Amino acid sequence: MTGTEFNVRIPPRSIAWGKWGWLAALAVLLVWSYSVGEGEILSLFTREGFIQFKSYIKNFWPPTTDGAFLSIVGHAALETLAISIGGTAIAAALAMGLLYFASSEDLIGAGGEWDATAPYQKMLRRGIFISSRALLNMLRTIPEIVWAIFFVFAVGLGPFAGTLALGIHNAGVLGKLYAETIENIPRGPVEALRASGSSRFTAFSYGAIPQASSQLIAYSLYRWEVNIRAAAILGFVGAGGIGQQIHISISLFLESRLATLTIAILILVNAVDLLSGYLRRRLEARF
Amino acid sequence: MEKIQKAFNLANVHKRFPMAGGRSSRGNWKNALRGVTLSIRSGESVAVIGPSGAGKTTLLRMMNLTLRPDSGEIYIDGIDPSKISGKELRRLRAGTGTIYQQHNLIPTLRAVHNILAGRLSSWSIFRSLYSLLSPREINRAAEVAHQVGVLDKLWERTDRLSGGEQQRVAIARTLIQNSRHLLADEPIASVDPSRADILISLLRKLSDKSQKTIIVNLHDVPVALRHFPRIIGLHAGKIIFDLPPEEITSDLLIRLYEGDQEMRAGEAHTWIGEIVKEPLAG
Amino acid sequence: MNLPSASPPTRPPISAGQFTITAGIAAAIVSAFKFTEFNPLLLAAPGSLKAMAEFALGFFPPDLSFTFLATTLKPAFETIQLATAGTALAILLGFPLSLMATSTFHLHGSLFEGDPIVSKSQKFLFATPYWISRLMLNTMRSIPELIWALLFVRMAGLGPAAGILGIGVAYAGILGKVFAEIMEGADTRPALALRATGATRPQAVLYGILPASFRTLLSYTLYRWECGMRAAAILGFVGAGGLGQQIEISMRMFEHHRTATLIIELFLLVALSDAISSHLRKKFT
Numbered sequence: 028m029t030g031t032e033f034n035v036r037i038p039p040r041s042i043a044w045g046k047w048g049w050l051a052a053l054a055v056l057l058v059w060s061y062s063v064g065e066g067e068i069l070s071l072f073t074r075e076g077f078i079q080f081k082s083y084i085k086n087f088w089p090p091t092t093d094g095a096f097l098s099i100v101g102h103a104a105l106e107t108l109a110i111s112i113g114g115t116a117i118a119a120a121l122a123m124g125l126l127y128f129a130s131s132e133d134l135i136g137a138g139g140e141w142d143a144t145a146p147y148q149k150m151l152r153r154g155i156f157i158s159s160r161a162l163l164n165m166l167r168t169i170p171e172i173v174w175a176i177f178f179v180f181a182v183g184l185g186p187f188a189g190t191l192a193l194g195i196h197n198a199g200v201l202g203k204l205y206a207e208t209i210e211n212i213p214r215g216p217v218e219a220l221r222a223s224g225s226s227r228f229t230a231f232s233y234g235a236i237p238q239a240s241s242q243l244i245a246y247s248l249y250r251w252e253v254n255i256r257a258a259a260i261l262g263f264v265g266a267g268g269i270g271q272q273i274h275i276s277i278s279l280f281l282e283s284r285l286a287t288l289t290i291a292i293l294i295l296v297n298a299v300d301l302l303s304g305y306l307r308r309r310l311e312a313r314f
Numbered sequence: 315m316e317k318i319q320k321a322f323n324l325a326n327v328h329k330r331f332p333m334a335g336g337r338s339s340r341g342n343w344k345n346a347l348r349g350v351t352l353s354i355r356s357g358e359s360v361a362v363i364g365p366s367g368a369g370k371t372t373l374l375r376m377m378n379l380t381l382r383p384d385s386g387e388i389y390i391d392g393i394d395p396s397k398i399s400g401k402e403l404r405r406l407r408a409g410t411g412t413i414y415q416q417h418n419l420i421p422t423l424r425a426v427h428n429i430l431a432g433r434l435s436s437w438s439i440f441r442s443l444y445s446l447l448s449p450r451e452i453n454r455a456a457e458v459a460h461q462v463g464v465l466d467k468l469w470e471r472t473d474r475l476s477g478g479e480q481q482r483v484a485i486a487r488t489l490i491q492n493s494r495h496l497l498a499d500e501p502i503a504s505v506d507p508s509r510a511d512i513l514i515s516l517l518r519k520l521s522d523k524s525q526k527t528i529i530v531n532l533h534d535v536p537v538a539l540r541h542f543p544r545i546i547g548l549h550a551g552k553i554i555f556d557l558p559p560e561e562i563t564s565d566l567l568i569r570l571y572e573g574d575q576e577m578r579a580g581e582a583h584t585w586i587g588e589i590v591k592e593p594l595a596g
Numbered sequence: 597m598n599l600p601s602a603s604p605p606t607r608p609p610i611s612a613g614q615f616t617i618t619a620g621i622a623a624a625i626v627s628a629f630k631f632t633e634f635n636p637l638l639l640a641a642p643g644s645l646k647a648m649a650e651f652a653l654g655f656f657p658p659d660l661s662f663t664f665l666a667t668t669l670k671p672a673f674e675t676i677q678l679a680t681a682g683t684a685l686a687i688l689l690g691f692p693l694s695l696m697a698t699s700t701f702h703l704h705g706s707l708f709e710g711d712p713i714v715s716k717s718q719k720f721l722f723a724t725p726y727w728i729s730r731l732m733l734n735t736m737r738s739i740p741e742l743i744w745a746l747l748f749v750r751m752a753g754l755g756p757a758a759g760i761l762g763i764g765v766a767y768a769g770i771l772g773k774v775f776a777e778i779m780e781g782a783d784t785r786p787a788l789a790l791r792a793t794g795a796t797r798p799q800a801v802l803y804g805i806l807p808a809s810f811r812t813l814l815s816y817t818l819y820r821w822e823c824g825m826r827a828a829a830i831l832g833f834v835g836a837g838g839l840g841q842q843i844e845i846s847m848r849m850f851e852h853h854r855t856a857t858l859i860i861e862l863f864l865l866v867a868l869s870d871a872i873s874s875h876l877r878k879k880f881t
Contacts, residue, residue: 056680057680057681057684059677060676060677060678060680060681060684061677061681061684061760062677063673063674063677063678063681063756063757063760063837064677064681064752064755064756064757064758064759064760064761065757066757067752067753067755067756067757067758068752068757068760068761070752070753071751071752076751079751080751083750083751105631106631106632108628109627109628109629109631109632110628110632112624112625112628113625113628113629113632113634116625116628116629164863168859168862168863168866169859170826170829170830170840170843170862171830172830172833173843173847173855173859176847177648177651177652180647180648180651181639181644181647181648181651182635182638182639182644183638185632185633186631186632186633187632187633187634187635187638189632190628190629190632190634191639256738256740257740259740259743260740260742260743260830263742263833263834264833267632273743273746277746277750285747289739289743292738292739292740292743293735293738293739296738296739297734297738300738306617306621309613309617
């Protein structure tokens with residue numbers, strides 16, 4: 028270089044918030060969160076903790092493979108699969124049924140400036156809209172497990188309760204996803220149908236839903252992947268599926284059985300993930 | 315008697331919209347129509363011309379009962395839409411078919427469904443939904459598809475058709491609707507000039523055959539002057555003139571297009587001069 | 597109207613593939629219903645209706661007494677701690693795994709360009725961490741977090757620690773996979789340019805890919821944190837503390853008016869984390 032010195036001043040940091048402020052806040056949050064489990068987690072790293080860990084892990088191998096148990100596992104796995112399929116199907120059907128009511132006036136009323144504007148009618152529509160959305164919200168907020176307990180109470184132990192629980196809970200989840208999707212479609216076709224004399228519902232069913240249909244199906248298939256995992260644990264509260272076997276094995280400290288069950292879940296979940304992914308890809312190609 | 319013959323009757327209609335991005339409370343309005351008064355008889359053929367932003371689309375949406383005037387009166391077929399509702403209102407709407415500039419077809423449906431959508435006003439909801447699975451009245455759809463020349467594409471997905479084919483599907487949709495009146499918003503905007511004449515002739519032929527009223531928004535003045543016996547000039551929401559083509563002077567056209575953002579004054583003058591030189595159809 | 601002499605084109609037949617898939621799905625749904633003894637009539641049976649009504653009515657009115665609400669404060673915080681620490685652990689475990697699981701870094705893909713001829717054995721060596729990490733991530737995310745938590749309960753005892761580990765491991769799997777997908781989708785040209793100047797692969801990733809993907813990674817992390825709140829509640833059912841455990845207890849004791857309160861609190865917590873998450877995501881992306 029030529030030897031000229033450049034006197035470069037580092038720009039002064041702005042005080043108060045800014046990068047460091049956020050990071051400090053985050054650090055505090057993390058430390059506080061960690062503290063709730065500190066004792067137990069640290070104990071894992073002690074000598075005894077490690078020995079206990081090793082002996083615990085040893086119990087898992089080899090996994091139980093006797094015929095009687097395997098057939099139980101097989102049946103439970105199929106039941107779990109059935110719960111996930113039935114639950115997702117019910118959820119999709121319910122969500123579709125509610126979609127019209129959960130869609131905004133902006134969409135349904137497209138092209139309808141001349142429609143009846145009596146205040147009571149406007150209020151009624153708004154009321155229906157708000158209640159539908161609130162209902163969907165309620166269905167999604169209550170965890171599947173709570174729904175499972177509810178349905179076990181209502182229809183007894185077994186996979187029927189599990190199917191209903193998944194169906195009702197996911198009706199809320201899919202309902203929200205469906206509503207968000209359909210909210211984003213162009214209003215033009217709906218308006219055109221109304222201008223030629225269609226009713227609000229017809230313009231919605233014919234003009235709005237077909238535009239969103241492939242996305243709605245994709246969401247439903249994706250939800251199936253989530254549901255197979257949920258279905259696996261509903262058995263804990265008696266709602267059928269492999270969860271019940273897991274519950275038993277854990278309570279009776281039968282780790283080798285747990286190993287088999289875990290492998291079964293791995294296979295089941297991966298199978299559903301693959302199938303769901305395949306169907307979604309086929310769907311994209313078709314549409 | 316007078317009223318029955320009037321298909322469209324607008325009296326001092328005003329319509330304004332909040333400006334995009336502006337808040338209506340702050341008074342950022344765009345006045346789309348300012349005191350529009352016109353009447354069109356059943357069976358007439360009218361072209362509406364004017365620069366972009368003049369309010370042509372708003373006027374059209376006013377006449378097909380999509381928009382409602384802020385003030386002023388409007389009568390369709392002698393009926394005041396504010397006095398009717400529900401089924402009657404839908405019947406009134408069904409009496410007007412619209413061809414939109416953006417087509418407004420449902421892209422994921424096959425052409426046959428988009429065409430049959432023109433029949434929805436006569437169908438029950440069950441028939442409408444069932445038709446999506448198994449199309450009803452296929453022959454009718456085929457008939458109108460043939461009239462516009464898209465018969466071979468009847469079963470194609472609409473978004474796989476070319477722009478021109480989609481437009482013809484949109485036209486077929488209004489044909490099957492068999493309405494008394496036909497409105498078209500810039501039907502030749504994205505069509506090359508050689509085809510523009512053909513398309514307008516087709517529209518005129520189809521409506522003349524069934525004595526439909528036809529009202530077309532056009533930005534292409536020569537085409538308008540050639541094909542329509544009545545021209546309405548719209549500028550900034552006001553009707554500047556309402557005349558047969560032979561009475562339209564270059565001064566009128568200059569007044570109409572003056573201030574058109576897409577055209578500077580000098581250009582307008584030259585362009586209009588060239589238009590008026592063209593032979594005007596009778 | 598005169599149609600041309602040829603009749604209108606007939607509807608194209610449904611392809612064999614479409615038919616099998618639709619039929620397959622329909623068959624699957626029907627057999628699923630049969631297998632799970634689906635019987636809607638059971639729902640309408642007087643016994644069931646009565647049970648459901650009793651159950652549901654027990655929720656109203658929710659117990660909003662001050663004494664009870666005070667006792668729910670600690671569990672509410674525990675849920676937040678569970679979700680946060682769990683997500684943090686998930687990043688700790690999942691991020692390194694995701695770096696190994698990004699195909700564009702390891703397989704004979706872009707970041708190898710410009711290298712001296714890579715031998716077959718070198719390719720195999722580089723690919724091994726990829727396959728191993730993918731397998732690990734798959735296992736971690738295929739086992740539901742509840743089951744992970746149960747496994748950890750035996751080791752770490754009952755309480756939030758098991759929940760943190762459960763969420764941590766399960767979410768590490770999910771985050772790992774999504775992070776890898778995000779990084780795989782990043783534009784590799786800046787990284788390749790760096791390699792051309794002699795940077796090592798880790799350097800190229802650090803300077804070339806991570807800064808570009810950072811925002812998306814952060815956005816997804818925040819989304820996961822929000823999911824973690826819901827998951828934390830469910831984990832409480834197996835003793836991992838938080839609102840979930842309180843819900844389980846109150847349900848067992850049939851104190852449904854308390855369950856109602858707890859569920860409302862859970863809802864508020866989720867709504868709050870949703871709001872924070874959306875706000876932060878908008879702010880930083």
